[in-house]
Amino acid sequence: MDRRTFMKLGGAVAAAGMTGACGQAAQKIIPYAIPPNDGVNPVEGWFYSTTCRMCDAGCGIMVRTVEGRAKKVEGNPDHPINRGGVCARGQAAVQQYYHPERLKTALKRTGAKGNNSFTPIPIDEALNLLAERMKTARGKGSFVIASDANDVTSAIAWKILGVLGSTDFAVPALNGREKHVRSMAFAKGLGTLPYYDISQLGFLLLLGADILESGFSPVHYAGAYGEMRRGNPVRRGRMVYVGRRMSMTAASADRFIAANPGSLGFLSMGLSHEVFRIAGDNGLLKKIPVSLKEKWKSALGDYTPQMVMEKTAVPAKVITGLARELLEQMPSQAIPGDDVVCHSNGVDSLNAAAFLNALLKQIARDGNLLKKPDLPEEDISFYLRMKGFIGVPEASHDYAVFRKILRQSAKGQTALGMIIDANPVHTAPRSLKTAEALAKTGFLACFSSFLNDTTRFADVVIPAAHFLESWSAQIGDYPVGLPVLSTIQPVVKPAVGVIQTGDALIQAASKAGIKLDVKNQEEVVKSLVKRFRPEMYSIPRKLDANGVWEYCLRNGGWWPEPDKSKLSPRYVPPVQMPAVEKIKIANPKYAGGKDYGFNLHLYKTVNMGYGEAVNLPWLLEMPEPMTTLSWDSWVEINPKTAVKLGIDNGDVLKIESPFGSVEAPAFIYPGIAPNTVAMPFGWGHESFGRHASGRGANPMALLGDFPAENSDEPAWRAVKVKIGKTGKKRKMVREGNPEGEYEAEVFQL
Amino acid sequence: MTLKSFNDKHDNDYHWAMVIDLDCCDGCGACTIACQAENNVPTVGEERAYDKRTMSWLRIERYFEGEWPNLRVVFLPMLCQQCDKAPCEPVCPVFATYHNPEGLNVMVYNRCIGTRFCGNNCPFGVRKFNWFKNRWEEPLEQQLNPDISVREKGVMEKCTFCMQRIRRGKDHAKDEGREVRDGEIIPACAQTCPTKAITFGNIRDSKSKVAELAKSKRRHHLLEEHGLETHVIYLKGGE
Amino acid sequence: MSSREDIPADERLPAVETVRGQALDAGIQAGKESDFSISEDRLNDISLRPMFYTTKTYYVLTIILALIVAWGAACWGYQIVMGMGVTDLRHPVFWGLYISAFVFWVGVSHSGTMVSSILRLSKANWRRPILRGAEAMTVFSLLVAGLFPVIHVGRLWRIYYMFPLPNQRELWVNFRSPLAWDMAAIFVYLTSAFIFLFVGLLPDIALARDYCPAKNWRKGYLKFLALGWRGSHRQWIVYEKVSLYLAIFILMIAPSVHTIVSWDFAMSITPNWHTSIFGPYFVVGAIYSGIAGVITLMVTLRWIFNLDEIIRVTHLTNLSKVLLLMSIMWGYFYFTEFITSWYGNNPTETAIWRWQTDRFGPMLFTMLGINIFSIAALAFDSVRKSPGKLFVIGILVNVAMFIERYLIVVPVLTHRDNPFTWTDYIPSFVESSIAVAAMAWFLLLYALFVKILPIVTVSDIREGNALSCDMAFGNRHIRVHGDAEE
Known part of the structure; x- marks a missing residue:
């Protein structure tokens, strides 16, 4: 074969190949562009129900674990607090768990306080040091600063604190909680956080309340907000925000109204005035006794739209318009937020808002303006009984307790301080001199997963286990219309070198000779669930103690059937009308004189x-x-x-x-x-x-x-x-x- | 079979779609972190974030209108719109991005050579490029989702509608010899959404929740003038 | 074949006299030897001197260029190791300086081969001295241009996925992608431009081979590359045919290449890119910048290698006329592009124009200023006849055209459909280094080329000389040109 023939033959073969291939080219190329299974071969994982502790709202979560590793936080769709939602912080729990800077050993201070110089010691040794202090600290002043007062760890700490002869359990946070509680006590006679069910509302007035980002349970309110907007196919709840800043919540509102700072108490009173007036004109107040009406009239009389306009800079017309909307789009409600609470006249302003809400509710009930379902009343007494199981009093949220601790420590009057998962040096106003006070504490033990501003002043730092590897339980911080017991279980095998705070406390206490009749945190949780069992009115009766325990772990805790129509609240208080005549809104006062513009x-x-x-x-x-x-x-x-x-x-x-x-x-x-x-x-x-x-x-x-x-x-x-x-x-x-x-x-x- | 008929074929029972109700969205950004956790999306650090190299597949865009105090804010969760006529697909010279029979634009990371043409041709700006090698400091790598890969430097990536969850849901359905039930497959963003603004499902199933919601008068597709046939359907906010 | 004497007489290069004889046969009356004509030996000396005689300055310049190239290569290496993040590219500005440079260099490549083929086909006699320089420019600028997509991709080590290679999944290249077309187009253009250059070089390589002293290191490769060229009649006939067909082929490819490059943009749905005018607009812009490049290079060569006698002002003047034409055409296209989007008043597009004038104002106005200035300046005969002024204009036009490419690529991406993602892009140090090094790489290739192969189209000039003669009309002598094939 010479070269020419070879080329010819080669060409013929190539041509034949081309002809053969062309016919099926498209069918071949395209399906091959698609890899089988789209290139994804998913792995099966296990979901463990537990409770998010990234903040103290206590959302129910399910953690997906694969081969013993926590991978992803998912919301527990049945949990009444978050209804399947999780916020960004909750999602980040897994990253916190695997954070490279997690403490994996106990630390003992070597240098001066505040210097951040520590030497690693075994946990046992750290607990011995703590135990020694516990032995000597009895009656000599001891305190606990925690980030939550509603969980099992707090219960253990509270118990030990009691043995040490102290009640100084502080949960310092600048969230206005104590004022909210005080206002609720004024309005309803029971000191709890308020709860607003906004899911069925026709009109929601937010008085500087950033419920979707910084309230007591942003995820819960976000869920209710979604329901208010689009849960009802025929009616969309309207939302108006009055405040100083276009917050994330305000951004979601239909209308934003700017008002002067510290003036929202006046606005509440002014709205009550207008609501009262308009409702009276329309004959909606017929069922209310005349004497009461007279009392209200005189109490509200000063707060005319003109007067309120001067204080708030909200036009009088807008105030009247808002009052009209509140009445026309029942059920309606006003939620007071930080703008109201955290000002100088916070408590009175809160009371004013509480009165407005009570008035609206009263009118709605009397006038049969509510469509089913009615606004559920929160079961406060039941909640309080539940909280009793933990034992830490509501008063621990008072700043007064925190101040007292700082005062005593600064004078060198505290022998032992325990800080559980809190960082008061960072989160308390600098001028309270928290750092200085903690530096003077006789012995400071910090239970923390990370070194932070506060651990600098610790004598020992105990590496706290993350909540994803701990046992605990939490009483839903405040009722979401339902009493909630959330359980926390380890979703992964605990890391080496960490200890659950409760276990550490129990071990140290037993070393110090304090009898607690529990071995570890897990047992406390178990016993809590056991004691709780009679109260759990919505679980199958035939479950034995073990069955209840498993039920709780499987579901992430216990709460009544989420279906509100089936729920029979044991305690439905009538609409209590706050004593409006006692509300006197003072003009706002400021720290900072004229120089401060x-x-x-x-x-x-x-x-x-x-x-x-x-x-x-x-x-x-x-x-x-x-x-x-x-x-x-x-x-x-x-x-x-x-x-x-x-x-x-x-x-x-x-x-x-x-x-x-x-x-x-x-x-x-x-x-x-x-x-x-x-x-x-x-x-x-x-x-x-x-x-x-x-x-x-x-x-x-x-x-x-x-x-x-x-x-x-x-x-x-x-x-x-x-x-x-x-x-x-x-x-x-x-x-x-x-x-x-x-x-x-x-x-x- | 031409390319067009391939893209248009309706012989598949599933066509995934997402409905985002802007009236419910409060912009909290939980979805962005959920997405990050589910899809092994790395964080890039302050310097690179300043250079706009964040890798988030889903972001909340926040728009203003007017000025104080008559300011109006719109939140727009922006993710891959899973266009049926996706502009990113034809421009890829190596078939690294393709249209699957269920209507998704899928990336094959291993094929990608990083010409970034797809990113240029995406009007939404949702395609993300790995400008650097991503690192997970120990033990953070233990959090990585084993369902999907970690992307190499020089590779494009984007929202997949949580492809791994769709696969898992279909696998489960297949094991039980049934169709996928509505609501059985939930992407990470929809799962975590506190306000339940995000709904995901099979739009070809007329009884599914997405199909119901898509009938809304508030239905809106982004940049509809491009004719992309996007499968993220927004329900406009406001009254 | 070590010396001219060894070559059989019938295969030797034709002496000038022979060619002239052919010309005479073709019916052209030979007159008296003109003052302009250069003797054969002198022509060889002048033309081949750049190849054989090297000054110190050349070494210094080459080393500087090589250092810049080495720095650019180092930057590239750094980019490969670190990732594309060392550029200033970002979401969603996925293309930047590299792609601008790619378009620019493809543009520069356009004039060389294309102009040379046009001139060859139209038998413009003034083409002769500039052919080689222009063709070499095409090949080298294409080599540089082809480098940029390679530098640009995120995973260089997987770039072979772009090639239609057999693989396990039988996955072919996606021919729907303009990038695949682009790659094919550039590859074809580069190949044909290279062949065109080489074919044109053949007689001159042979000449250099013969001219080259026996002991010179060039002798070996020149012998090899000359492919046994003897200058026989048959070889010349084949040569002429190949040149002609190649010229036609190139003429068809060149516009399509730049049209396809423009389709990288025009085929996308990106506002301001998605316009049908981009094809011709890019081609015109390419020829425009290419001619400017040719002028710049010619003046440079003329100056460095004292080629005044060969590359004469007439040539530059003729080129500058083409430049003027192209600049006017480019201006027309730019105006058309602007006016249509302005009149259309598409919000996204107007926003981009606004953004261009706002953020890129200085660049935009520099670019427009230079182009308007060059049109105005080239209108003057004095400018067209001054190599110095033309050199400045050539440089300015290329600066302007680089800016123009940058303004096509960047502002659109920094300011596209989704307003939330608007951002700014300023090329990073690495990017700029690589872009500058690419320029140096081009110059270095050119400088090396000058030393290894003849830069002046000796044979063509000789042909021209042979075909030209002075005719006497009364007492005036007029130079006339003829063509051997007529």
Whole structure:
């Protein structure tokens, strides 16, 4: 064969090949582009029901585990608190669990307090040290600072504290809880947190209440909010927000109304005035005794729309309009939030809101304006009985207890302090001098998963097990219309080198000769469930003790059937009308004189809260919804103010209050009142691992010992500041584009 | 069989779709972290985040209208819209992104060579590129979802509608010899959504919840003028 | 075949006289030897001197270029190791400086071969000295251009997925993708441009081979590359045919290549890219920048290698006329593109224009300014006849055209459909280094080329010389040109 023939033959073969291949090319190529199973071969995993402890709301979660490792947090759809939802922080629990900086050994202080110099010691040795102190501390002053008062760990700590002869159990948080409780006691006679069922509402008025991001249970309220909006196919609940800042919750409202700071109590009274007037005109108050009506009339008489307009800067017409809407779109409700509570006149303003709500409810009942289902009344007494099982009194949330602890410690009068999973050095106003007080505590034991601002002052740090590897139980912090017992179980084998806080406390106590008749935390949980059994009125009767235990572990706890129509609340109080004549709204007072031109508006962001989990990269990198900023804190300033002061995005501002100052980069934010600057809580840790340390500014430095009336909690929305440029500039990690953010019409939304 | 008829074929029983009710969405961002946890989406750190190299497959876009105090805010959860006429698919020279018979745009990470043409051709900006090698510091790698891979540097990625969950749901249904039930498959974002704004399901099943919701008068597709036939359906907010 | 004498007489390069004789046969009256004509030996000396005589400056420049290239290579290596994140590309700006540079270099490549083939086909006699330089420019700028997609991809080690190779899953390249077309187009263009260059080089390689002293290191490869060229009659006939067909082929490929490059953009649904005008607009822009590139290079060669006698002002003037034409055409296309999107008033598109004038204002106005200036300047005969001024214009036009490519690629991506993702992009140090190194790489290739192969189209000039003669009309002598094949 010569070359030419070879080429010819080769060509013929190639041509034949081409002809053969062409016919089926498309059928071949395309299916082959699709890999079998789309290239995914899913693994089966196990789901364990437990309870989220990233904040103290207590959402039910199910953790997916594969080969003994926790992979993913899912909401427990049956759990009445979160109904399957989980917030960003809850989702990040798995990252917290696997955080490289988790403490895996006990630490003993070697240098001076506050120096962060520790040497690793075995846990047993650390417990011995604690036990020695427990032995000697009896009657010499001891305290517990915890992040939650409703779980089994708190119950154990409370018990030990009792043996040590102390009741100083503090759960310090700047959430206005004690004022809420006080107001509820005023309005209903029972001191609990209020609960607002918004899921069936026709009209919801938010008085500075950021229920979807920083309330007591954002996930629960978010679920109810969704239901209010679209749960009912024929009616969409309307929501109006009155406040100082376009918060995430305000952004979801149909209408935003700006009002002066500290004036929402006046607004509540003014709305009551108008509601009362309009309802009277329309004959809706016929069932109310005349004497009562007269009393209300005289109590509300001063709060005419004109007067309220002067105080709040909300136009009188708008006030009347709101009152009309409240009446016309029954069921309606007003929820007071931080703007109301955390001002100098917080308690009275809360009471005013409570009266407005009671009035609305009364009118609705009397006028048969409610469609089924009725607003369920919370079963408060039952809840209180449940809480009794834990034992820690509600009063531990009072700032007064925390202040007392600090006072005594600063004087050197406390022999033993135990800090459970809390970080008061970071989360308490700087001017309370928490750090200094803790440094003077005789012996400070911190139970913590991470080294943080507070552990710096510890004598021993005990590596607390994460909640994903612990036993515990929690009484739903406040009733969600239902009493809830949430159980917490280890979803993975506990890591080596950590100990559950309850176990550590029990072991130390037994070493110190304190009899607790329980071996470990798991047993306490078991016994709690056992004691609870008679109360569990909605589980199959035939279950034995073991069956109930398994039932609880399987479901993540116990609560009555979620179907409200089947639920027979044991205690339905009638609408109690608060004594409105006792409500006298004082004009707001401020810390900071005339030099301080700006109102300081501090708030919790949905991902950071008070900064408990600010060391998690997932949350750090998550853009805060309203600002789309991440990785750093900021100070919000109105665009017009910024132009006036020549401030640009990223200019580092010095924020100065009468109590201290911080520096933070400016963020020009259209949703903040012109005479106000806003800052998020949670940032500016001095020591909290490499992600969080020194990141951002801690606005606690701006807060001081400025208690509200009738309360020990600092009135932290009643602080005035001045701002000044430092000349520095900082890069801000911002997801959105400052110009593009105004271009929503591209999407025709 | 032409390419068009392949994309259009209706012989499959499933066509996945998502309905997002903007009236319910409160912008809390739980979905973004749920997605991150489910899909091994890395965090990139402050510097890279500043450079806009975050890898999130799902983000909450927040838009303003007006000025204080008459400010209106719109939250828009933005994820891959799983277009039926996906502009990202034809431009990939190596078939790294393709349309599967259930209407999803799927990525084959191993095929991707990183021309990033798909990212350019996506009007929503939801495709993410691995600019660097991603690291999971020990023991964070233990959290990684074994269902799906960790992407190499130089590879495109995006929302898959939690493909692994769809597969698992279908596997379960197959084992039991039945069709997938409505609500059986829930992507991570929909599962975690506190307000239940996200609904996922088979739009070809007229009784499914997504099909019901998609009949809403508030139904809205993003950038409909491009004719992409997106399968994330937004229900407009407001009254 | 070590020396000319060994070659049989009938296979030797035709002496000038022979060619002239052919010309005479073709019916052209030979006049007296003109002052402009260069003797054969002198032509060889001048043309081949750049190849054989190297100055110190050349070494210094080459080493500097090589260092820049080495730095760029190091940057590339760093980019491969670290990932594409070392660029300033970001979400959703997935293309940036690299793709701009790719389009730019493909554009530059356009004039060389295409112009040379047009001129060959139209038998423009003034083409002769510039052919080689222009063709070499095409090949080298294409080599540089082809490098950019390679630099640009995220997983370089998997780039062979782009090639239609047999594989286990029988997965073929996605031919729906403009990138696949692009790759094919560039590959075809590069191959044909290379062949075109090589074919044109053949007689000159042979000449250099013969000219080359026996002991020079070039002798070996020149002998090999000359492929046994003797300059026989048959070889010349084949040569002419191949040149002609290649020229036609190239003429068809060249516009399609840049059209396909434009389709990388125009086929997407990205606003401002998705326009039907992009094909011709890119081709015109490419020829425009390419001509400017040719002028710049010609003036440079002329200056460095003292080729004034060969690359004469006339040539530059003629090129500058083409440049003027192309600049006007480019201006027309730019105007058309702008006016249609302005009139259409599509919100996204207008937003992008706004953004361009806002964020990219200085660049935009530099680009427009240069182009308007060059149109105005080229209108003057004095400019067209001044190599120095043309050199400046050539450089400016290429700067402007680079900016233009950058403004096509970047502003759109930083400011596209989803307003939430708007962002800014400024090429990083690594990116800029690589782009600069690519320029250096081009120059280095060119500089090396000059030293290893003849840069002047000696045989073509000789042909031209042979075909031209001075005719006497009365007492005036006029230079006339003829063609051997007519």
